[in-house]
Amino acid sequence: MSGRRPDPPHRRHNDEPSFSLDELTSAAGVTVRTVRYYIAEGLLPPPVGGGPRSRYTRDHLDRLRLIGRLKDAFMPLKEIRRRLQSMSDEEIRDAAGETAADMAPPAPLASPPSEGATDAAAYIGRVLRESAPPHYDAERLVVAARMPPRAQSWRRIEISDDAELLVTEDAWDRRGDQIDAAVDWLRRILNER
Amino acid sequence: MTDATPSSLTLAALWERPVVAARGDETGLVIRITATETPSAPQNRAPIDVAFALDRSGSMAGAKLELAKQAIAAASHHLAAGDRAALVIFDNAVEVRHELAPTTAEGRGRLRRALDEVGPGGSTNLSGGWLTACQELATDPPAGDRPRIQRSLLLTDGLANIGITDPGELAHHASQLRRRGIATTTIGVGEDFDELLLSGMAEAGGGAFQYIAHPSELHAFFEREIGDLLDVVAIRPRLRITFPHGMRGHLVNAFPVERAGGTFHVDLRDLASGDDLALVFDITTAPGEERTRLAPTVELVWTDPAANRQVERHLDVEPLTRVPWQEVRHAPHDDDAREAIVMERAARDHREAIRLDRAGRFAEARAHFRQAGVALSAAPQTARVREELHISEDLAARSFAPLDEHTRKQRVFESQRRSRGTRHRER
Numbered sequence: 001m002s003g004r005r006p007d008p009p010h011r012r013h014n015d016e017p018s019f020s021l022d023e024l025t026s027a028a029g030v031t032v033r034t035v036r037y038y039i040a041e042g043l044l045p046p047p048v049g050g051g052p053r054s055r056y057t058r059d060h061l062d063r064l065r066l067i068g069r070l071k072d073a074f075m076p077l078k079e080i081r082r083r084l085q086s087m088s089d090e091e092i093r094d095a096a097g098e099t100a101a102d103m104a105p106p107a108p109l110a111s112p113p114s115e116g117a118t119d120a121a122a123y124i125g126r127v128l129r130e131s132a133p134p135h136y137d138a139e140r141l142v143v144a145a146r147m148p149p150r151a152q153s154w155r156r157i158e159i160s161d162d163a164e165l166l167v168t169e170d171a172w173d174r175r176g177d178q179i180d181a182a183v184d185w186l187r188r189i190l191n192e193r
Numbered sequence: 194m195t196d197a198t199p200s201s202l203t204l205a206a207l208w209e210r211p212v213v214a215a216r217g218d219e220t221g222l223v224i225r226i227t228a229t230e231t232p233s234a235p236q237n238r239a240p241i242d243v244a245f246a247l248d249r250s251g252s253m254a255g256a257k258l259e260l261a262k263q264a265i266a267a268a269s270h271h272l273a274a275g276d277r278a279a280l281v282i283f284d285n286a287v288e289v290r291h292e293l294a295p296t297t298a299e300g301r302g303r304l305r306r307a308l309d310e311v312g313p314g315g316s317t318n319l320s321g322g323w324l325t326a327c328q329e330l331a332t333d334p335p336a337g338d339r340p341r342i343q344r345s346l347l348l349t350d351g352l353a354n355i356g357i358t359d360p361g362e363l364a365h366h367a368s369q370l371r372r373r374g375i376a377t378t379t380i381g382v383g384e385d386f387d388e389l390l391l392s393g394m395a396e397a398g399g400g401a402f403q404y405i406a407h408p409s410e411l412h413a414f415f416e417r418e419i420g421d422l423l424d425v426v427a428i429r430p431r432l433r434i435t436f437p438h439g440m441r442g443h444l445v446n447a448f449p450v451e452r453a454g455g456t457f458h459v460d461l462r463d464l465a466s467g468d469d470l471a472l473v474f475d476i477t478t479a480p481g482e483e484r485t486r487l488a489p490t491v492e493l494v495w496t497d498p499a500a501n502r503q504v505e506r507h508l509d510v511e512p513l514t515r516v517p518w519q520e521v522r523h524a525p526h527d528d529d530a531r532e533a534i535v536m537e538r539a540a541r542d543h544r545e546a547i548r549l550d551r552a553g554r555f556a557e558a559r560a561h562f563r564q565a566g567v568a569l570s571a572a573p574q575t576a577r578v579r580e581e582l583h584i585s586e587d588l589a590a591r592s593f594a595p596l597d598e599h600t601r602k603q604r605v606f607e608s609q610r611r612s613r614g615t616r617h618r619e620r
Contacts, residue, residue: 026372031362031365031366032362033362120327120370120373120374121331123370123373124324124327124331124370125328127324127357127366128324128325131320131324
């Protein structure tokens, strides 16, 4: 793509598959809110047409998939936008790394669709990352929660009205004196005023 | 109009009446899905993966949390070594307390110990807790080729205030996970949760919504829920109905529908032995030549755990005949169909009334209760219809002020439960 903004998609070939917003979000595993946000931020071109009849193209899907990958690699959105602007549609498609078969719009559903557990895991991972409240790192939390069972038992120690200390039972057993000293120190500091 | 081939589900179609006016008309169609009365033999049932997402926010402190913990521990004893269970607790943080593991005697012991350690905490990250529970089910792909039942059970007593809090967005994710094999059941305890959020998640997520007015009901609920999972005879049933040119249909029940032209796909919930479900469609027919006939095509697909395969059934629906309008008045009515239709429409009116009541649109809410009452009073007066009529008239007559929380929750629960099918449990 040569210009700063992506080409308006209505100039694209008509024989490419197009998607409704729902189909696009399902195919890309993102939320509607995310799509709107990316459009507002210039990461995605606006849809073809307006209102409930608006359609999205394969270009949208390629971009969403690439953005997902770059986000997985912890690239900031600003940097992702800069990179997308310097790439052609073909390059984006290649980078998104999808085959033509993945691009077909959802097939008519003759039987209950089952996309499998791995797919569910990827979907949930993405939703958790996108919905994480401030200071809540879903990835790290889940990792932390998967530590061996012994480390999963935590003891809560109240420091003040608005602060608590969490220590594992293991640490409580092994390092009781140090923890007591730390608690005393924290209480003194936090309750000073 | 019944498919006679033996299988775990039986299908039948009933019209409100066999004819429609040739000048254009409205009527109702009932598709009745009945699950076999006999549950699968224990060795043939589908293995179950269940993940409990337990709210331990501050408001759960006391009887709610203690009884929920006891109920989960007791219910897990019905699971066998081939099943698996996980426990996720959430307040403002989310913690996997017990990873998905086989429910052997040892596994159940570990689950119980994990429950014992749960104490109350802070606010409510409902989406994080629920999604992490689903993740427990998803991260470990079911081993072997037997279809497994994957169910998350979300228990909360409050409002989602951290993470995703928008009911529409949560329902969207629930439906996406349902498509990926994971169903969601939601349990609201007490009077402070959002019944529309929880019922919407269950509706989209292929599970059930349960209102628990008092924590003492938790034990019986979990016993029943796990019992239903043990007796599942049809996993992820999906109905496809295609209306012919000149006929339109609209599903009244609370199930997610995907529509493409005249074809509708309805994602039903897993059905247990003895389940009985009446799907009601509002039908409109366009003007047409007299004596022409109209019928939709109906198919149902599901996975049969005992046979370990996907089953597809086609239902032959007797066509409706277009007749001069004068003849319609004398046409016989099917009383069973009329009862099912009027009850389902009343349930829809009640759900809409509660939504309006919550939005502060009291006059419109009362009008929906009144509309339900008028329709019910014109139907054959069976015991069920009379009871529903009484409730509708009572609610329509209330003053223009918010309904109390118990009434709202009870109405949403009752209307959704009926809409999504009931089970004959007196076994």
